[in-house]
Amino acid sequence: MTSLAEDAGHEASPQAHRARKAALSDRARAERALGWRLAGPAFVIMLAVTAYPILNALWLSLFNYRLTDPNARSFVLLQNYVVILTDGLWWTAVGITVAITLITVVVEFVLGMALAMVMNKIVIPRRTLRTVILVPYAIITVVSAFAWKYAFAVDSGFANHWLHTLTFGAFPLTYDWFGGTWSSLAIICLSEIWKTTPFMSLLLLAGLAQVDSALDEAAKVDGATFWQRLYKVTLPNMKAAIMVALLFRTLDAFRIFDNVFIMTGGSQNTSTVSLVAYNQTISRAEIGMGSAVSVLLFLIVVGICVVFVKAFKVDLAQVKGD
Amino acid sequence: MRRPTAVAAVLAVGVTVGPGLAACGSNQSSAGAKPTLTWYINPDGGGSDPTKKGQAQIAKECTDAAGGRYAIRVQLLPNSASDQRQQLLRRLAAKDSGIDLMSIDPVFVAEFAEAGFLAPVPRNMVAGFTKDTVNAAIEASKWKGSLVAVPFWANTQLLWYRKSVAKAAGLDMSKPVTWEQLITAGRTQKKTIGVQASRYEGYVVWLNALIAGAGGKILLNPGATADRVKLGLDTPAGKAASTVIQQVARTGVGGPALSSTTETEALNLFSNSATSGFLVNWPYTWAALPTNGVKFIDDIGWAKYPETVAGKPSAPPFGGIELGVGAFSAHPDLAYDAATCIASPEHQKLYMLGTGNPAANKTVYDDPAILKQLPMAALIRQSLEDAAPRPSSQYYGDISTGLQREFSPPNAVNPRTTPAAATDLITSVLKGNALL
Secondary structure, X not given: OHHHHHHHHHHHOHHHHHHHHHOOOHHHHHHHHHHHHHHHHHHHHHHHHHHHHHHHHHXXXXXXXXXXXXXXXXXXXXXXXXXXXXXXXXXXXXXXXXXXXXXXXXXXHHHHHHHHHHHHHOOOOHHHHHHHHHHHHHOOHHHHHHHHHHHHOOOOOOHHHHHHHHOOOOOOOOOOHHHOHHHHHHHHHHHHHHXXXXXXXXXXXHHHHHOOXXXXXXXXXXXXOHHHHHHHHHHHHOHHHHHHHHHHHHHHHHOOOHHHHHHOOOOXXXXXXXXXXXXXXXXXXXXXHHHHHHHHHHHHHHHHHHHHHHHHOOOHHHHHOO | OHHHHHHHHHHHHHHHHHHHHHHHOOOOOOOOOOOEEXXXXXOOOOOOOOOOOOHHHHHHHHHHHOOOOOEEEEEEOOOOHHHHHHHHHHHHHOOOOOOOEEEEOHHXXXXXXXXXXXXXXXXXXXXXXXXXXXXXXXXXOEEOOEXXXXXXXXXXXXXXXXXXXXXXOOOOOOOOOEHHHHHHHHHHHOOEEEOOOOOOHHHHHHHHHHHHHOOOOOEOOOOOXXXXXXXXXXXXXXXXXXXXXXXXXXXXXXXXXXXXXXXHHHHHHHHOOOOEEEEEEOOHHHHHHHHOOOOOHHHEEEEOOOEOOXXXXXXXXXXXXXXXXEOOOOOHHHHHHHHHHHOOHHHHHHHXXXXXXXXXXXHHHHOHHHHHHOOXXXXXXXXXXXXEOXXXXXXXXXXXXXXXXXXXXXXXXXXXXXXXXXXXXXHHHHOOOOOO
């Protein structure tokens, strides 16, 4: 956040910046040189590990290029993009990914907000509570995916037995959760929600802590109900934190891979966009087609960022909490 | 002012990253020292423990037998065949000189050979590698007419059954049985048939055996380039195979979670004494049943793989492992020397006894120790003779994934539409006109 804020500050006043440059003192110059020496290596590494791969993927996406047949590599311009955008599999994957993103982010937001409010109010076992709530987030996604898969598996799982008992035998013991699209997605979403709600609640808690309690008390004195205070006082005052939380989670959710890969491997029409990219690049070693899918995924993610920043009308420079 | 700083920054990056990268590829032995050959092995019962009669033990014995000329070090590959391929393929595409020997699934031999990832087999060694070896294993180790890998062990599936269930259903197991008979028996006796129909390579193993059993072939022109590949799916054989899958799914004899059943789930299904009836699975089943806590071992029988079409001899699945020598290895001659030791009949016997994985060499099956431990050894050998390998193609990965996608889930398989849809998908994918 800090670097974003500073960047925005610089852009806001180009004239001042130029004026300062003209009258650069020896000390300022020395400071700048020191700044480059300190931040330079990190800057170079960032360029090497992010800008280069992205540009390389863009370049490769214009080729028909299979890793096992490098000699047959040929330039095909935008052919890969045409194939992807006219393929039903891509659109199914986009639809499934959007569905997973919407469902998980909305549920996580509601649950996360509730947990954040509880954590904000409770004083006594504060540290213990926060640690306990964070436990699922500390578990590796692949491990949690396996845990949920085994829990709902027909042969080794306990979930069916519990549901069977709880419904007094109405729920079939042999229900195959991973045998259909929607039942598979239900487990995938559940696992995703279970794992990342803590992250959401932690980000929201940070925003909640910034809301001035005097505002809340004033509203209380004026006779506002709990819901009125939540909608009119608390939420508007933590808009920036909500945006950051929703943005981070939406981006993460849109790139969902592990849960689907472990639980269904994309069968029953549960392929997500990342899984399609993985299948082309890693399984098929079709570097060109895979790069094109990745570039499209990247563009969608950039699009989500733009939409969020525009829709929330939040100046990220103000997130610093002043 | 700025330039020296930038140069220093780049140098700093180089200094920090450089040694780390170099460490990854440091497999070269220093001059004069004994060369170390790295053998990438698929996980087996022995793991990387050199005393557990797995590939690790063979590596140790062959190191000792080399008399100081080389040492063999094993590296474990991932569990599934697809993941093994991925790891080897990415390393080989980057011309990794650290791969001297590798255990590869027969279906990937063609892809690796076509890509130039396998060092050529020395001419004078071909006869030794193929002597007394089952035909399917030799065929699976060839690409475009010449041997490119060394047959090591050869796998096939048998039909495992509960004697009591077969008897109650009135099946004469001394004669070949058909899938139709098994499905009827499973339905009337309310028992299961363990098959592999999850969306993975094992499903293609089943499909290939069904199609080959009906006299058909998935791939009509092995070795063809991507735009010329011709598939034999939309044929009477392909339809007969689809009908079997459809019937297993519809009648529910494949178990409650057919669409996610791999070898493990199928074995678990067969281990359940209340519902177990039949199972098609690899010979490791025999050793796995007692460890699975099965008490009815005496009630278990074995027979040849079921027929797709009554009266037409079945074509059991073929699997196993071939040894490949990496094309970028610094010591291909030593690696082939090591392969001779690894794939020797003595080591194939040791491996078969230790892990239950059947030998590719026919002479091993006459050994008294083998007959004692595996009473079905003669049937395994016979099944290997009749086994039908999966398609040999440099695009096998795409063909297999396409089949898995169109034939999944099994309860949606329709003999009239699925084979045609799979043909369309695979041909468009190979022409670069569709995603997979």
